[in-house]
Each structure stands twice: as C-alpha cells, then as structure tokens.
Amino acid sequence: MTHSATPERDNVTEPLATGRALRLHAYGGADSLKVDTVHDPEPGPDQVLVQVKAAGINGMDWKVRQGHLRERFNLVLPATLGIEMSGIVLKVGSNIKDVSMGERVMAALGGLGAYADHLVINAEKLVKTPPNLSDIDAAALPVAxxxxxxxxxxxxxxxxxxxxxxxxxxxxxxxxxxxxxxxxxxxxxxxxxxxxxxxxxxxxxxxxxxxxxxxxxxxxxxxxxxxxxxxxxxxxxxxxxxxxxxxxxxxxxxxxxxxxxxxxxxxxFSVKPDTARLASIAQQVADGILRSVIAEVVAFEDLAGAIERNRTGHTPGKTVADFTR
Ligand SMILES: NC(=O)c1ccc[n+]([C@@H]2O[C@H](COP(=O)([O-])OP(=O)(O)OC[C@H]3O[C@@H](n4cnc5c(N)ncnc54)[C@H](OP(=O)(O)O)[C@@H]3O)[C@@H](O)[C@H]2O)c1
Structure with missing residues (x-):
C-alpha cells in the first residue's frame, strides 16, 4: 500500500484524483499524525483500488507511531497508518478475474495504509463483505x-x-x-x-x-x-x-x-493472513452467531485522537473510524 503526494505522471493530462490520508510525519505522540491530501495510487495487474469506507483502530497504530516497531516496518515517512479496512472496489488490475468494480470488500492489509480514502491492495488479501454485514462491523473484524x-x-x-x-x-x-x-x-x-x-x-x-x-x-x-x-x-x-x-x-x-x-x-504469536477463515467469521457475525462489539465509531478527523485513546485506555470492544461521516 503506497501513497505518493507527488506522483510522476508524465504525459498524463487528466486531473489526478485525490483523497485524505492520515500520515505519520515523525515518530512520536498524537501530534505527529496529520491528515494530508494525497493522489490516488494506481493498482498494478494483481491489485485493486479500494475506496475505504471504514477502518479498525488497533494497538499497533500507536506502537508504530511511537517508533516501537521500527524494525518490523521500515517506513519511509510520511507514511499512512492503519492495518485493516472495509470498502468498495473502484478499479481492478488487468489480471484480476474474481473481484469486480463496485464489490464490497474487507481485509487485513498485512502492512500499513488503511487510513486513507483510497488504497491499492493485492486482490488475494480481500474478503467479500457479506451483504448483511455493515462496513463498520466488517472493519472491526480482520485483525481482532x-x-x-x-x-x-x-x-x-x-x-x-x-x-x-x-x-x-x-x-x-x-x-x-x-x-x-x-x-x-x-x-x-x-x-x-x-x-x-x-x-x-x-x-x-x-x-x-x-x-x-x-x-x-x-x-x-x-x-x-x-x-x-x-x-x-x-x-x-x-x-x-x-x-x-x-x-x-x-x-x-x-x-x-x-x-x-x-x-x-x-x-x-503474531497473526497471519487467512482469508477463508475471515470470510467464515464475517458470515457468523453477519448471521448473529458471533458478537462483534463496537465500542466507539469516530469520524476520519478523530482518527488520531482514537489512536491515542487506544494507548491510554478505552471502553470495551473495538473502535472503528467511519470514513463516510
Ligand atoms: N501479535 C499480534 O499479532 C497482535 C494482533 C492484534 C493485537 N495485538 C496486540 O495485542 C494487544 C491487545 O489487542 P486489542 O486489539 O485487543 O487491544 P485493546 O482493544 O486495546 O484491548 C486491550 C484490553 O486490555 C484491557 N487491559 C488493560 N490492562 C489490563 C490488565 N492489567 N489486565 C487485564 N486487562 C487489561 C483493557 O480493557 P480494561 O482495562 O477495561 O479491562 C483493553 O480493553 C495490543 O497490545 C495489540 O497491539 C497483537
């Protein structure tokens, strides 16, 4: 997942689409995160472009922010945070057969970049969101x-x-x-x-x-x-x-x-990707067999605050950012 604030697009005349991204500018406290406007990334042949509707907040966010995980994530700053999301497919790469534009999807990224209006992701990481599961509920599941x-x-x-x-x-x-x-x-x-x-x-x-x-x-x-x-x-x-x-x-x-x-x-133990299991769990939540407890839903603008509250203590369950608010 990459975002570029100044992408090279020689000989391209149409205006670039842009979106918000919560980016880490320097390791440190809550004020080291800023909402920037960035150009949309282009999906490669095996990737899709997703419009993010919701993203789950995790302890990893503030650990990355503070530089605790520098060895695991060799970040080039500024870097967009966020490790899980739900959204809708906007564009598919040339090799993609089983995901279509307009489909609702969810994923653990296995990296960073979910706190952005748009992200590119390898299609193999995506799970289709069950029709009877909201984007908010879907964004709470992949990691937890x-x-x-x-x-x-x-x-x-x-x-x-x-x-x-x-x-x-x-x-x-x-x-x-x-x-x-x-x-x-x-x-x-x-x-x-x-x-x-x-x-x-x-x-x-x-x-x-x-x-x-x-x-x-x-x-x-x-x-x-x-x-x-x-x-x-x-x-x-x-x-x-x-x-x-x-x-x-x-x-x-x-x-x-x-x-x-x-x-x-x-x-x-460190979590590993398993899209088949995630799909099964998502269906169980959608069907009311499993409970997904959402503690708090915040707007994109409050992401940095929610990440800090994850560090200092929060109400039971999971906090999710609703990008459509
Ligand atoms: N290794 C991995 O693959 C992996 C994956 C996901 C998460 N994690 C890490 O695992 C941890 C938990 O993740 P999470 O998403 O569940 O975090 P979380 O939503 O913040 O939950 C942690 C909970 O621990 C409780 N707590 C705090 N101090 C406690 C204590 N002394 N004894 C018992 N409970 C205490 C807090 O609730 P109360 O104080 O109200 O009880 C809080 O709700 C985080 O550090 C996260 O970064 C690691």
Missing amino acids: AMTAWQVLKVPEFDLQGKRVLIHGAAGGVGSFAVQFAKAAGAVVYATASTKSVPHVQALGADEVIDYQNQKFELVANNIDLVVDLVGGPVVDKSWAILSPNGVLVSIAATDVVERSPEGRRGVW
Missing part, C-alpha cells in the same frame, strides 16, 4: 477476530473441558477470544477492569476477574492455556497458575519466550 481465532490454536490441543484464562478480555481481540474459547468447550476465566466486567460476562466467560480489585493469581489455578493480550507484569504473575503442561501464549509481550522460567512454556 483473526488474532483471537489463531491464538487459541497455538497450543495444538483440543480446548474441550480445558481451563483457559484470557488477560485483556474486554478489548478487540479478547472479546472474540472469550466467545471462541467458550464455543470450543473451554472453561473460561477472563480478566477485565471494573467497568468492563459486565461486558465480558455478557460474552459468556465463566469467571470474570476484576483485575483492579482482585489478584487473578489467587482466583484462577491449574490453567491449561493463558492467553496474554496485555503484556507486562501479568505475564510474570501467570507462570504460577499454569497447569504442569500448561502453555502461555502472548500477542503483547514480544519477549515472552526469554521471560519463560525453567519448566514453563511461553510462546509468542
């Missing part, structure tokens, strides 16, 4: 739902009857992880702040631990799978509550393997 689905598969054991503890259950990933773990037959413990406890209970967790008033390590024990969506001290306090063959999988503490004490198994 896929991460939750995949993280529960990491230990490679059947979750039926297993004891699972989910740290950070009120957030975007956690809200899906609770539902998937329950559907798989696990006994689900979940941690959440006082205000988020009712939300996580409503998702079906068997025991919700209010981490602001209770020590989870005194409530839960003999846990087969700890899913860490928070990082920091909760990882270190979780080793003691694992069952002898228990596993702790983290998506938030990159150093979890090095932090694993002797005889304990800690695993780092």
Whole structure:
C-alpha cells in the first residue's frame, strides 16, 4: 500500500484524483499524525483500488507511531497508518478475474495504509463483505477476530473441558477470544477492569476477574492455556497458575519466550493472513452467531485522537473510524 503526494505522471493530462490520508510525519505522540491530501495510487495487474469506507483502530497504530516497531516496518515517512479496512472496489488490475468494480470488500492489509480514502491492495488479501454485514462491523473484524481465532490454536490441543484464562478480555481481540474459547468447550476465566466486567460476562466467560480489585493469581489455578493480550507484569504473575503442561501464549509481550522460567512454556504469536477463515467469521457475525462489539465509531478527523485513546485506555470492544461521516 503506497501513497505518493507527488506522483510522476508524465504525459498524463487528466486531473489526478485525490483523497485524505492520515500520515505519520515523525515518530512520536498524537501530534505527529496529520491528515494530508494525497493522489490516488494506481493498482498494478494483481491489485485493486479500494475506496475505504471504514477502518479498525488497533494497538499497533500507536506502537508504530511511537517508533516501537521500527524494525518490523521500515517506513519511509510520511507514511499512512492503519492495518485493516472495509470498502468498495473502484478499479481492478488487468489480471484480476474474481473481484469486480463496485464489490464490497474487507481485509487485513498485512502492512500499513488503511487510513486513507483510497488504497491499492493485492486482490488475494480481500474478503467479500457479506451483504448483511455493515462496513463498520466488517472493519472491526480482520485483525481482532483473526488474532483471537489463531491464538487459541497455538497450543495444538483440543480446548474441550480445558481451563483457559484470557488477560485483556474486554478489548478487540479478547472479546472474540472469550466467545471462541467458550464455543470450543473451554472453561473460561477472563480478566477485565471494573467497568468492563459486565461486558465480558455478557460474552459468556465463566469467571470474570476484576483485575483492579482482585489478584487473578489467587482466583484462577491449574490453567491449561493463558492467553496474554496485555503484556507486562501479568505475564510474570501467570507462570504460577499454569497447569504442569500448561502453555502461555502472548500477542503483547514480544519477549515472552526469554521471560519463560525453567519448566514453563511461553510462546509468542503474531497473526497471519487467512482469508477463508475471515470470510467464515464475517458470515457468523453477519448471521448473529458471533458478537462483534463496537465500542466507539469516530469520524476520519478523530482518527488520531482514537489512536491515542487506544494507548491510554478505552471502553470495551473495538473502535472503528467511519470514513463516510
Ligand atoms: N501479535 C499480534 O499479532 C497482535 C494482533 C492484534 C493485537 N495485538 C496486540 O495485542 C494487544 C491487545 O489487542 P486489542 O486489539 O485487543 O487491544 P485493546 O482493544 O486495546 O484491548 C486491550 C484490553 O486490555 C484491557 N487491559 C488493560 N490492562 C489490563 C490488565 N492489567 N489486565 C487485564 N486487562 C487489561 C483493557 O480493557 P480494561 O482495562 O477495561 O479491562 C483493553 O480493553 C495490543 O497490545 C495489540 O497491539 C497483537
């Protein structure tokens, strides 16, 4: 996904189409993001041009903004942020057969660039948005739902009857992880702040631990799978509550393997693209089998503020930017 503020277009006479892009101009705080007007990118033969209707906000946004992920994303600044979106196909590349102009699509980008009115993306990354799913709901799914689905598969054991503890259950990933773990037959413990406890209970967790008033390590024990969506001290306090063959999988503490004490198994996990699974999850949300909880819908102009609120704490569920507001 690339956007150029000054594209080379020799011998082209028609005016260039433009759109908004939320771009990072220097690593730092919320004021390092600016809404710029940029020229539309042209799709290559295997790509499509998408008009973005909505985009999901993720913890990765502020981590990239602050330069925490410089090694993973070798960005040329200014760079457009955003890792997931839903929208409508405006143009297709010459090799594209199975996506048409005007189709509604959604995707995890596997890179950056979703916070722009228009983006180009390889067609193989797209999932068709179910007709009965809104663009807002579609934009909330690719990263959170896929991460939750995949993280529960990491230990490679059947979750039926297993004891699972989910740290950070009120957030975007956690809200899906609770539902998937329950559907798989696990006994689900979940941690959440006082205000988020009712939300996580409503998702079906068997025991919700209010981490602001209770020590989870005194409530839960003999846990087969700890899913860490928070990082920091909760990882270190979780080793003691694992069952002898228990596993702790983290998506938030990159150093979890090095932090694993002797005889304990800690695993780092990073979400991978899986369009077939995303399509299936999207249909389940559309059909009301799975709940997608939207905490807040913001306008494009409030994206930078929403990214900062993701860093400092937000209401339960997922925040989505509505580009049509
Ligand atoms: N590795 C990967 O592939 C991958 C993929 C997606 C996301 N991530 C990362 O995973 C993390 C979670 O993502 P997300 O989208 O679910 O974030 P999120 O929506 O911000 O959710 C995190 C939740 O954690 C809760 N929380 C904060 N401190 C806590 C504590 N001490 N104990 C328990 N819960 C606590 C917060 O809610 P309450 O305070 O109300 O409980 C918040 O809702 C982020 O760091 C994100 O960057 C990694």
